[in-house]
Each structure stands twice: as structure tokens, then as C-alpha cells.
Amino acid sequence: MRREVTGLTALLLMFMAAPANAVSRSAGTSNEPTPGSHIVGRYALCQASMSKRVIAVTVSRAKPYNREHFSFPSQSRGTNAAQVRALAHVLCSLPVMPAGVQACPADWGANYRLQFSLPKPKGTVVVGGAFISPVSLGATGCLVVKGLGTTRWMMGSSKVFSALGTAIGLRHATQATFAGTLTN
Numbered sequence: 001m002r003r004e005v006t007g008l009t010a011l012l013l014m015f016m017a018a019p020a021n022a023v024s025r026s027a028g029t030s031n032e033p034t035p036g037s038h039i040v041g042r043y044a045l046c047q048a049s050m051s052k053r054v055i056a057v058t059v060s061r062a063k064p065y066n067r068e069h070f071s072f073p074s075q076s077r078g079t080n081a082a083q084v085r086a087l088a089h090v091l092c093s094l095p096v097m098p099a100g101v102q103a104c105p106a107d108w109g110a111n112y113r114l115q116f117s118l119p120k121p122k123g124t125v126v127v128g129g130a131f132i133s134p135v136s137l138g139a140t141g142c143l144v145v146k147g148l149g150t151t152r153w154m155m156g157s158s159k160v161f162s163a164l165g166t167a168i169g170l171r172h173a174t175q176a177t178f179a180g181t182l183t184n
Contacts, residue, residue, distance in 0.1 A: 043132050043133060044132065044133055044147065044148055044149040045088055045091060045092060045116055045132050045133070045135055045147070045148055045149075046091070046092035046148045046149050047149060050088075050116075050118075050132055051085065051088035051089055051091075051092050052085060052088075053118050053119065054081070054084050054085055054088050054116045054117065054118060054132070055079070055081045055084060055117060055118065055119050056077065056078060056079045056081070056084055056116070056117045057077070057078045057084045057087060057114055057115065057116050057117070057167055057168070058075065058076075058077045058078075058114070058115045058117075059075065059076045059077070059078070059112055059113070059114055059115075059164065059167075059168050060074065060075045060112065060113045060115070061074040061075070061110065061111070061112050062109070062110075062111040062112070062113065063109075066108050066109065066182055067182065067183045068108065068110065068179075068180030068181060068182055068183065069180060069181045069182075069183050070177075070178075070180045070181075071170075071177065072168070072170055072177075076168040076169070077168065078167035078168040078169065080167070083163075083166050083167045084116070084167050086163050086166070086167070087160075087163040087164055087166070087167040088116065090159045090160055090163040091114075091135065091145060091148060091152075091160065091163075092148065094145060094148075094152035094153065094154060094157065094160070095152060095153065096150050096151070096152055096153075097142075097144060097150075097151040097152055097153045098153075102142055104141050104142035104143075105140065105141060105142075106140065106141065107138065107140050107141025107142070108140040108141075108179060108180070108182070109140065110138070110139040110140050110178060110179050110180050111136060111137065111138050111139065112136070112137045112138075112139065112164075112178065113134050113135070113136055113137075114134060114135040114136075114137060114164075115131055115132075115134050115135075116131070116132045116135070117130065117131050117132070118130045118131070118132065133147055134147055135147040135148060137154075137160070137164075139161070139175060139178035139179045139180075140179045142155070143155050143175075145160075158174065158175065161173055161174055161175045161177065161178055162174070164178065165177060165178075
């Protein structure tokens with residue numbers, strides 16, 4: 001007797017066949033939903049000249065999966081326009097996430113949301129500047145960056161964490177700074 005594989009069974013088999021800490025992704029544009037549909041303009045950071053116009057960044061850490069200690073607050077803001085633009089340039093120069101299955105280190109869940117802002121439009125009564133669609137950045141696991149128009153990755157690049165640290169006032173920041181230290 002022959003049995004057919006149902007959708008749920010097929011999904012289970014695919015999950016069990018994938019190596020631990022693997023992620024699969026198609027190359028190309030990213031269709032992931034980004035939080036903050038109220039964002040003015042819905043521009044991606046790497047679109048046109050957006051990265052050259054940013055003046056500030058707010059960095060918010062999502063609650064990690066494990067008990068981790070961080071040497072800086074869960075929300076930080078960078079207002080030095082030159083440092084924020086340098087961070088935007090580094091993010092936009094990251095390679096596109098390769099297609100297929102990738103074996104990744106353990107993901108502790110240290111994720112960040114970067115909200116870049118533009119200068120206040122001249123001649124308007126808008127309080128503050130317009131925002132660009134948020135960027136999400138994983139400091140552990142596959143080191144994936146979403147919200148730039150295409151999903152990118154930081155594997156093998158230490159420039160992102162250094163630029164991010166500089167933008168929010170952390171000297172000598174590394175990936176370990178943003179991944180946190182596990183505590184008991």
C-alpha cells in the first residue's frame with residue numbers, strides 16, 4: 001500500500017532534514033513585513049540617496065531569548081550625522097544574503113531595530129524629521145539584516161558592529177558587544 005505525504009508531514013520532513021541553526025532564503029528582494037506602517041514615505045535606507053541624508057538613528061534591542069547582560073541600555077540614540085551616515089553606508093554595502101541553505105552559529109536572539117531619521121522638511125510644521133523604514137539586525141545566528149530592500153548578511157564583516165557602536169557612542173564595539181554576555 002502506498003501512502004501519500006500530506007502537507008504537514010512534508011513540512012515536518014523538511015524541517016527534520018535541515019541542519020540545526022540553518023536558514024534558507026532566496027536571493028533577491030525582501031518581502032518581509034517591517035514594523036511601523038506609519039513611517040513617512042516608506043523609503044528603504046539604501047534607496048536612491050536616503051543613506052546620504054540621514055541625520056540620526058535610534059537603536060532598540062529586542063528582548064533576547066536567554067539571560068544576557070549588555071554594557072549599554074536597550075535603547076540608544078545617535079545624533080552625529082557623519083557617524084550615522086557612515087553606519088548607513090556600511091549597511092548598504094553589505095552583500096545580499098546568498099540563496100540556499102546556510103549553516104549558522106547559535107542564535108541567542110540578540111536582535112536590534114534601527115530607525116533612521118531624515119532632516120525635518122523645510123517649510124513644514126512637522127515635529128522632527130521623517131523616518132525611513134526600520135532596519136532589523138541580528139547580532140547572533142546568521143547575522144541577517146532586513147529592511148534594506150534586499151535581505152543582506154554580515155557574516156565575516158566586523159565593520160557593521162564597529163560603525164553601529166560608534167554611531168551610538170560605544171567605543172571599540174564588536175559583535176560580542178551587541179550579542180551580550182550570557183548570565184546565570
